[in-house]
Amino acid sequence: MHLAVYLPLVMPLLAAAAARPLAGRLPPVAATWLLAGSAVALAAASSAVLGLLTLTALIRIPLVGAAGEMSMQVISRRDPASVPVAVAAGVLLAAAAAGACRALWHRTAALIAAGRQARRLPGAGQVVVIDDEAADAYTLPGWPCRIVVTAGMMRALSHPERQVLLAHERAHASAFHYLFTTAARLAAAANPLLRPVATAVGYTVERWADEHAAAVAGDRRLAARAIATAARAATAAPPRRAEPAAALAAVTRPRGMRGAGPVPRRVAALLSPPPPPRLLLLATAVLLVAAAGASALEAARDLNGLLEFARAVGTS
Amino acid sequence: MHTVMRDEAGQPGDAAAARRAAGELEAGVLAVLQAAGRPLPPGEVRERVGGGLAYTTVVTILSRLHAKGLLQRRKAGRAYEYAPVADEPGLAARRMARVLDGEANREAVLARFVSGLSSADEDLLRRMLGDPPGPDGGR
Numbered sequence: 001m002h003l004a005v006y007l008p009l010v011m012p013l014l015a016a017a018a019a020r021p022l023a024g025r026l027p028p029v030a031a032t033w034l035l036a037g038s039a040v041a042l043a044a045a046s047s048a049v050l051g052l053l054t055l056t057a058l059i060r061i062p063l064v065g066a067a068g069e070m071s072m073q074v075i076s077r078r079d080p081a082s083v084p085v086a087v088a089a090g091v092l093l094a095a096a097a098a099g100a101c102r103a104l105w106h107r108t109a110a111l112i113a114a115g116r117q118a119r120r121l122p123g124a125g126q127v128v129v130i131d132d133e134a135a136d137a138y139t140l141p142g143w144p145c146r147i148v149v150t151a152g153m154m155r156a157l158s159h160p161e162r163q164v165l166l167a168h169e170r171a172h173a174s175a176f177h178y179l180f181t182t183a184a185r186l187a188a189a190a191n192p193l194l195r196p197v198a199t200a201v202g203y204t205v206e207r208w209a210d211e212h213a214a215a216v217a218g219d220r221r222l223a224a225r226a227i228a229t230a231a232r233a234a235t236a237a238p239p240r241r242a243e244p245a246a247a248l249a250a251v252t253r254p255r256g257m258r259g260a261g262p263v264p265r266r267v268a269a270l271l272s273p274p275p276p277p278r279l280l281l282l283a284t285a286v287l288l289v290a291a292a293g294a295s296a297l298e299a300a301r302d303l304n305g306l307l308e309f310a311r312a313v314g315t316s
Numbered sequence: 317m318h319t320v321m322r323d324e325a326g327q328p329g330d331a332a333a334a335r336r337a338a339g340e341l342e343a344g345v346l347a348v349l350q351a352a353g354r355p356l357p358p359g360e361v362r363e364r365v366g367g368g369l370a371y372t373t374v375v376t377i378l379s380r381l382h383a384k385g386l387l388q389r390r391k392a393g394r395a396y397e398y399a400p401v402a403d404e405p406g407l408a409a410r411r412m413a414r415v416l417d418g419e420a421n422r423e424a425v426l427a428r429f430v431s432g433l434s435s436a437d438e439d440l441l442r443r444m445l446g447d448p449p450g451p452d453g454g455r
Contacts, residue, residue: 110425114426168429238432261434
């Protein structure tokens with residue numbers, strides 16, 4: 001097995017570094033599909049390569065080799081991968097499988113709980129206003145999704161700003177954004193190197209909904225202002241058990257937009273013209289991910305060839 | 317009284333009922349009381365919930381929901397009668413907060429419109445939108 005087998009293991013590092021810049025430069029719909037798709041493809045490719053490397057260690061065990069009627073001479077002469085590498089791969093693969101199963105379990109439970117809650121909310125309409133002074137608004141995934149807005153948030157916004165908020169949340173609901181974020185999170189659970197990619201997907205679905213809301217309102221500046229007003233209201237009257245993002249972000253003083261939180265970045269994006277398609281950048285990213293997938297397939301074919309040869313020698 | 321004793325002896329249904337998560341049971345009991353439209357004693361709640369729940373289990377769930385402020389109760393003879401607290405949307409909010417707070421994935425599952433702002437983010441927003449400094453003075 002040649003060095004290309006390690007490409008799917010290295011690619012997640014590149015993806016992690018590129019995720020945030022890509023999320024900022026590409027149009028949000030393309031960025032969401034690209035990043036979520038890459039996360040899933042790279043998690044699958046890296047796990048597959050770990051599996052192949054583990055397999056090369058297993059077939060060196062004489063008992064396994066004998067059971068498969070393979071020639072040990074052929075296997076050890078071809079030296080597919082060193083034993084320490086294969087053992088490390090096996091450990092990583094087990095960790096990846098455990099992480100993915102755990103995340104799948106938790107995420108499924110949370111989605112079921114949310115879906116059940118979405119069905120139980122009072123009223124028949126998609127939007128539910130709840131009598132809560134905290135300023136909060138979110139889409140509850142479900143079948144169908146429900147949009148929850150607190151009375152505190154409604155009061156904080158002007159009428160046109162409310163239309164922006166509702167258009168934003170409707171975009172989440174109708175495009176099933178939780179499927180993208182869930183897929184990316186599961187990929188990141190299998191391969192923790194992909195965590196920045198999953199975070200970037202969380203940002204791009206917000207941008208997707210922002211662009212949709214701006215298009216519905218026909219006013220990018222109004223959309224930007226609605227987000228800023230809502231964020232200020234949420235800071236002044238925070239929802240219970242809100243994430244301590246404010247406390248955390250206050251420690252790292254941003255210089256320009258580099259260290260800025262998601263809200264200022266979304267507002268800045270809306271104050272600029274809509275992002276251009278950037279097809280070349282998109283194509284390059286897709287090609288790199290495809291290369292990782294192809295090299296995982298190539299490695300699988302390689303190992304298969306070796307096994308068949310070993311078996312042919314072993315049975316002859 | 318007969319009911320109580322038979323249930324405490326342990327019925328085959330108990331094992332199955334115990335497997336159902338406590339949260340699910342609470343939600344079921346709440347739904348029954350909301351659908352009833354009048355205060356119910358534990359015995360009637362137990363019949364309507366179904367699933368072979370023990371009388372004592374139903375009483376425990378009812379008192380737990382009462383302690384959480386989700387149910388109101390009044391003395392009726394020797395037992396209590398339970399009813400949901402009046403405000404439906406408020407109840408929905410509390411129930412939702414309870415269900416979702418228990419989940420590690422809460423933030424990931426909800427697509428929240430905005431997160432809170434750090435003071436640096438607030439400054440940044442003010443500069444971008446050309447707003448005057450806030451009462452605490454923009455640094």
